[in-house]
Amino acid sequence: xxxxxxxxxxxxxxxxxxxxxxxxxxxxxxxxxxxxxxxxxxxxxxxxxxxxxxxxxxxxxxxxxxxxxxxxxxxxxxxxxxx
Numbered sequence: 001x002x003x004x005x006x007x008x009x010x011x012x013x014x015x016x017x018x019x020x021x022x023x024x025x026x027x028x029x030x031x032x033x034x035x036x037x038x039x040x041x042x043x044x045x046x047x048x049x050x051x052x053x054x055x056x057x058x059x060x061x062x063x064x065x066x067x068x069x070x071x072x073x074x075x076x077x078x079x080x081x082x083x
Contacts, residue, residue: 003027 004012004027011017012028019025033050040046 004024008017008024009027009031012019012024013031019028033054037046037050040049
């Protein structure tokens with residue numbers, strides 16, 4: 001987990017600054033998950049919900065954004081696979 005400087009944390013969470021790198025994005029997402037866990041209470045059910053949501057968000061990002069991007073790059077540069 002990349003740790004963000006103390007003085008930058010509030011600005012990121014209050015949307016008073018841009019999220020400019022992977023560490024800041026990680027911090028922002030982690031803070032949301034931490035808030036949710038604290039609100040719902042730490043239990044197997046809550047933790048399972050959080051992991052499930054992260055996995056579904058990842059899969060949807062891959063399906064909707066990454067896969068079409070990769071397909072366009074295959075057309076542009078040629079495929080690696082021959083089979």
